[in-house]
Amino acid sequence: MTKHAALPGRLLMLGFGSIGQGVLPLILRHIDITPDHITIISPDDAGKAVADEYGVTFLKMALTRENYVGELEARLGQGDFLCNVSVEVSSLALIRKCRELGALYVDTCIEPWPGGYTDPDLSPSQRSNYALRETALDLKRELGAGSTAVIAHGANPGLVSHFLKVALLDIAKASGVDATRPDSREGWAALAQALDVKVVHIAERDTQKGEPAKARGEFVNTWSVNGFVGEGCQPSELGWGTHEPEMPPEGRRHDFGCDSAIYLMRPGAGTRVRTWVPSEGPIHGWLVTHNESISIADYFTVRDEAGAVVYRPTSHYAYHPCDEAVLSLHEFAGKNWELQPSVRILMNEIQPGGVDELGVLINGPAKGSYWYGSQLTIDEARELAPHNNATSLQVTVSVLAAMIWAIENPTAGLVEPEEVDERRIMEISTPYLGTMAGYWTNWTPLQDRETLFPEDLDRSEPWAFKNVIVR
C-alpha cells in the first residue's frame, strides 16, 4: 500500500472508540510510522484488544482539565503528532498545548470539556457550535502561523466541504459557467454566488442495520452515541443564507462573531427537516448542529467593499441516521433528553447490504439540485479496512488524509477543512469512499406539499428554510 507520508516522530492518539480503532489501521497502512512510536490514551478498555493486535501502547486514562498539561508534555514535542478522536476533551486546550510543544494536531470536531454541550448554566448561544468555532477562530488569530492544527476534519465536518468544492465545479461545467478551479476563498464564494447556490444540505442517509435490534432503554448508532447525543442536545444551528426571506420564530442571531449562522431555541435531536438523497428521494432528516454548517456559510460569503454581506448560502445538516438510531432518538425525546441507560455502537454485528450515503445537496442552481458524495456499503467498508463500518470509514479516511496534509504542510497554523486543499484530500480518500457520484434532481421542499392540509409555506422562495423545516 502507498505510504503517502512519513512521520518520524511520535504519534499520540486520544480516545480509541469507533473512530480511533478505525483510523489506526489506516495510519499504519498509509503513513510511514512503526507501532512502537504510537501511544493511545483512552479511559476505557473498549479498544484495548485492537491496540494489542497492532502492538501499540494503550494507556487507560482519561485526559482532564487537571492532568492534560502533564500528560501531553510527557508525550509530545517538536514534530510529534496528536490525533484527537476522543470526546469530552477540549480541542482548544489541546491545540494551544500542541503549538507550545511544536506538535501537529488533527481532530474531527471542536469539542469542549465535559458538560459544554448541555450545561444549563450556559445560554443556548454559548453552548452552540457557533460559539465553539468563534473561540477556535480567536485562537487561530492569536496563534498565527506555526505548527499545523486541522480542526473538524472527519466526514462531516470535514470531507463534505471538499465534496462541495468538487460539486461546485461539476455544476459550473454542466451549466456552461467557467469551471476553472478558484484559488482563493473569495474565488470559491464568487463561484457559489454565480451558480445561484442558495442552500447546501449535508444530506446523509445511513441504512446500516445491526442484530439484535435496539432494545428498550438502549441508544444504538453506527458511531459515537455520546458524540451524537451531545450534538443532538445542542441548539439546532444552520448557516443562514442571504436569500432567506424570514427568520424562523425560534431562530436567534448570536451577538458576537462572524454572524454566518443562526441557532434555533430547540435541540437538533428534536428538529426534522426535508431533504433528498439519491437512493431514496425525499426524506426527513434531523437538523443536528455541525461545525460545517457554520464554516461553509462563512467561507462562501461574498462581501462588498464596505464589508457588508451580499451573498451567503444557507447550509445545514439533514441527517437520517440508521433505523435503530431513529428509534433511539424517538425514545430519547420521549424521556425529555435523558439518555438511555445503555448505549451500543454497531460494528461487527452490522448485516450485509447497508449503505452510508453522505453528500452535499446543492440547491438553487438553474439546472436543478445536485447531490454529490459517497455511497459506501458496509460490505465495501469491510473489504477496504479492518475495524470500520461504512460510517466510520468515511470519517477515518478523512482523519488520515488530514494527518497526511498536516505532515506535508506542517506550519499552516490552525486551519478549518475549507482551507485545506480538497484535491489532496480527495486523492487520499477516494479509494475508501465506495461510489463517489453526482446526481441531479428537480426535488424542492415544496414538492407534494399541502395534499391533505394547508401549510404555512413560502411559495415565492422554494428554498426558504420555512419550507424545509418539518412542523
Add this chain to the structure above:
Amino acid sequence: MTKHAALPGRLLMLGFGSIGQGVLPLILRHIDITPDHITIISPDDAGKAVADEYGVTFLKMALTRENYVGELEARLGQGDFLCNVSVEVSSLALIRKCRELGALYVDTCIEPWPGGYTDPDLSPSQRSNYALRETALDLKRELGAGSTAVIAHGANPGLVSHFLKVALLDIAKASGVDATRPDSREGWAALAQALDVKVVHIAERDTQKGEPAKARGEFVNTWSVNGFVGEGCQPSELGWGTHEPEMPPEGRRHDFGCDSAIYLMRPGAGTRVRTWVPSEGPIHGWLVTHNESISIADYFTVRDEAGAVVYRPTSHYAYHPCDEAVLSLHEFAGKNWELQPSVRILMNEIQPGGVDELGVLINGPAKGSYWYGSQLTIDEARELAPHNNATSLQVTVSVLAAMIWAIENPTAGLVEPEEVDERRIMEISTPYLGTMAGYWTNWTPLQDRETLFPEDLDRSEPWAFKNVIVR
C-alpha cells in the same frame, strides 16, 4: 370452551384481514354456530387458507357502493348477523341495510366508502371521525329502536371505553369517593367530574418485533396498514375538555353536531404527544384520530339545566405503535404521506417477548394519574388463540364480546361502546387480555421539561393540551 350465546341464523363476515382471521376462531369457540352457517366476503386471497381450515365459505369479492345492496339481500335476513371487519366499505350503508333486513351488526370503527379519509375535495372537518360519528348519530336517531348495531367496538375504539369505567370505579374506591356503579350516562359523567378527571389518554405501547426488519419502501404494522394509514392521514382529533385554557393554534371547532371534540389542521401521523405507560414510563405517542376520543368526551359530558356544558374531559389517543411502524411513519412522513409501495402486517414472524400494552391513562384526580388496561404478550396471545398477535387479540375478543352482547340484546338499535354494559364485555374479554392491571403514577407532561431550552408551557394547568403536544 364456554359457548356464551347461540346464533341460529347465518353469519356474514365482511373482510378477512388480520382482524377477520383472528376473530373467526373465537366466534367458533364461543358462539354456538357451525361453519356451514358462515360466509366470508373479501376481495383478496389473503385469508383463504384460514377460511378453508375452518370450513367456512369464502367469496372473493369486494363490496362496493354498486353491489352491496344485492349482496347483503342475498345473504342476510331476520336474526342473521353481519360482522364487518373490512376497510373501505361504508359502515352506515351496511347498518341501514341490516336494519331493513332485521340483521344484527357489529363493526370496529365507522368506516366511509373509499377515499373518505383522504379526499382532498372534502374539508378536514368533513373527513374527520367527528363528522363520521355525527352521521352515525343522525342515523341512530333516525332508525330508533330495532335490530342491534354496535359500532366502533374493537380494542380502541371499543374495549377502552369499558376500561375507563372500570378504572373510574377503581379511582373512586382509592379516593374514598362513593364507588357504587352508576347506571346512567349522567351518573358516569358525574363520577368523572367528581373525581376531577381532566384528561383521558388512550395510552398504548406496542413492543412486538418481527423478522425480517422493515425494508426501505415498506410499511410494517401489527394490524391493518391501510386502516392505520387511513386514520393517520385524517386530521388529529381530540375530545376537548372544559379545563383546557387555550385552543391550539391549529385547532378548529366543527360547526355542527355535539361539539365534544376539536380537530387539528394536521394529520395524526405527524402529531406527537406525551403520555405514560406502566412498562416504560414517559413516551411520545401519535395523536391519531379515533372514534373513542370523541365518544368518550361526549359521553362523560355534564350539562346544566339549560343544556350548557359544565364539565367534559379531554380525551385522545396516544399511540406508540411497534418499532417497525414508527420507522414506517417516519418514512411515510418523508414522502409527504404517499404510502410506501409495499405493506406488511406482522403475524407469524413476530418474535417472542413483545407486548401490546393498551389502556386508559386517567389524569387529573388528586391521588395521581391512573393507567388501567391490558398488557398482553405475543406469547400469551399465541397460547390463547390461533391466527392472532397481541394487538389483534385485544380487538378480536372485543368483536366477539360485542357480537355476544348484540345476540343477547337484539333490539338495542344503533349503539356506541359506552352504551354497552362494560361488565358483560369485560367478563367475556378478560380471559384473553393477559395481565389486566391498574398503575398509579405522579407523571405529568411538565415533568423534566425545559432542562435544555425554554418552552412555551402552561405551568398553571399541567393537564393543558399545550403541555402534551410535542412541538
